[in-house]
Amino acid sequence: MLNQITDTPTFVTHLECSQTGKIYAADQLHGLSETGKPLLVRYDLDALGKAVTKKAIAARVPEFWRYREFLPVRKTANIVRLGEVMTPIIPLPAIAKKLGAGEILVKDEGRLPTGSFKARGLALAVSMAKELGVKRMAMPTNGNAGAALAAYCSRAGIETYVFCPDDTPEINVREIALQGAKTYLVNGLIDQCGRIVGEGKDAMEWFDTSTLKEPYRIEGKKTMGLELAEQLGWEVPDIIFYPTGGGTGLIGMWKAFEELEAIGWIGAKRPRMVAVQAAGCAPIVRAFEAGADHAERWEDAQTVAAGIRVPAAVGDFLILDAVRKSGGFACAVADDAIIAAGEEVAKTEGLMLCPEGAATFAAYKQELSSGRVEANERALLFNCATGLKYPMPEAGIRLDITKEVDYDLL
Numbered sequence: 001m002l003n004q005i006t007d008t009p010t011f012v013t014h015l016e017c018s019q020t021g022k023i024y025a026a027d028q029l030h031g032l033s034e035t036g037k038p039l040l041v042r043y044d045l046d047a048l049g050k051a052v053t054k055k056a057i058a059a060r061v062p063e064f065w066r067y068r069e070f071l072p073v074r075k076t077a078n079i080v081r082l083g084e085v086m087t088p089i090i091p092l093p094a095i096a097k098k099l100g101a102g103e104i105l106v107k108d109e110g111r112l113p114t115g116s117f118k119a120r121g122l123a124l125a126v127s128m129a130k131e132l133g134v135k136r137m138a139m140p141t142n143g144n145a146g147a148a149l150a151a152y153c154s155r156a157g158i159e160t161y162v163f164c165p166d167d168t169p170e171i172n173v174r175e176i177a178l179q180g181a182k183t184y185l186v187n188g189l190i191d192q193c194g195r196i197v198g199e200g201k202d203a204m205e206w207f208d209t210s211t212l213k214e215p216y217r218i219e220g221k222k223t224m225g226l227e228l229a230e231q232l233g234w235e236v237p238d239i240i241f242y243p244t245g246g247g248t249g250l251i252g253m254w255k256a257f258e259e260l261e262a263i264g265w266i267g268a269k270r271p272r273m274v275a276v277q278a279a280g281c282a283p284i285v286r287a288f289e290a291g292a293d294h295a296e297r298w299e300d301a302q303t304v305a306a307g308i309r310v311p312a313a314v315g316d317f318l319i320l321d322a323v324r325k326s327g328g329f330a331c332a333v334a335d336d337a338i339i340a341a342g343e344e345v346a347k348t349e350g351l352m353l354c355p356e357g358a359a360t361f362a363a364y365k366q367e368l369s370s371g372r373v374e375a376n377e378r379a380l381l382f383n384c385a386t387g388l389k390y391p392m393p394e395a396g397i398r399l400d401i402t403k404e405v406d407y408d409l410l
């Protein structure tokens with residue numbers, strides 16, 4: 001059974017434009033700021049730090065709602081839940097040994113509801129939408145975000161419209177529809193699906209839930225940073241590899257570390273943040289290498305890792321800023337390296353990664369050889385979805401029971 005979440009005080013003071021710092025009122029429905037940039041939720045961190053202790057959190061149920069005081073939902077009754085478990089951190093000891101590396105850890109987000117870490121962001125976005133009286137939500141998606149939106153909205157009694165590029169993995173399209181969303185296939189990429197939502201939202205009375213176009217998905221993804229710090233004994237790893245599409249998770253974790261330092265739960269050390277992209281869609285890598293603050297749209301984006309096939313990200317400047325401030329970098333990996341990396345981890349360690357998760361391991365290996373990663377760095381990779389949602393190579397040799405089995409041939 002889902003446990004009862006006890007009512008605790010909340011600490012949101014206001015929202016703030018991530019570009020200009022302009023203040024927006026809490027407890028009202030907001031999209032982007034006036035300048036078209038993401039809004040960040042701000043808390044009374046002094047009061048928060050006094051209201052809760054590491055020990056109190058450790059005693060709570062192992063789900064991300066244990067970080068309740070760091071989250072924006074005011075009324076516990078508005079929290080929409082499907083069992084948001086804390087995800088395990090799984091070491092890859094055999095691979096580390098083979099590579100002559102130190103610790104390689106995988107945070108396996110595939111255990112969350114709807115099989116991906118999109119559940120973190122959407123649980124928060126939908127809970128806040130419920131709190132603020134939203135009746136209809138719409139979103140462009142490469143798959144997992146739409147599935148999480150559909151699931152949480154159906155549970156909350158909110159109507160959902162989801163737009164996918166027409167080559168989105170079929171299982172994603174079907175799970176979105178099965179979980180109750182009106183589901184459309186669009187002959188374009190995710191930003192073009194986003195345009196349909198943006199242009200139709202007034203007439204259709206949609207609340208636009210596109211990546212970073214509402215303030216609360218970041219707060220949900222922030223729980224990855226809180227959770228991994230707690231799991232590592234309130235320490236951060238030396239380096240984090242994050243498969244970067246819209247970058248919500250990277251931005252969210254960076255915010256988590258800032259808030260944890262502000263209340264004195266971690267020190268000034270930050271992990272080096274590595275934004276991993278696919279060679280066929282690497283706008284953040286190109287901007288990072290050019291020393292630019294913003295990323296140009298990537299034309300003809302193509303990769304097997306659909307979750308990171310995002311040609312243009314609204315939060316590009318926030319991703320680049322976090323990566324640079326952390327002393328990290330952005331890097332791209334080829335599709336064949338992604339596929340090989342996924343097979344290696346599955347066959348050696350028994351852990352099946354999604355293609356985006358496999359991209360982080362491919363990037364780790366690539367950068368260990370290039371020297372940008374040191375063997376003694378404690379590395380944390382993100383596997384963002386269950387590998388079970390993705391196409392797998394054909395397998396299985398047929399045996400005929402009407403004939404004798406020739407065991408020598410097995």
Ligand SMILES: *Cc1c(COP(=O)(O)O)cnc(C)c1O
Nearest residue numbers: 144245246247248249307356384
């Ligand atoms: C959405 C998604 C990503 C990218 O996450 P962002 O935080 O939006 O950059 C990576 N992998 C998978 C499987 C996803 O669904």
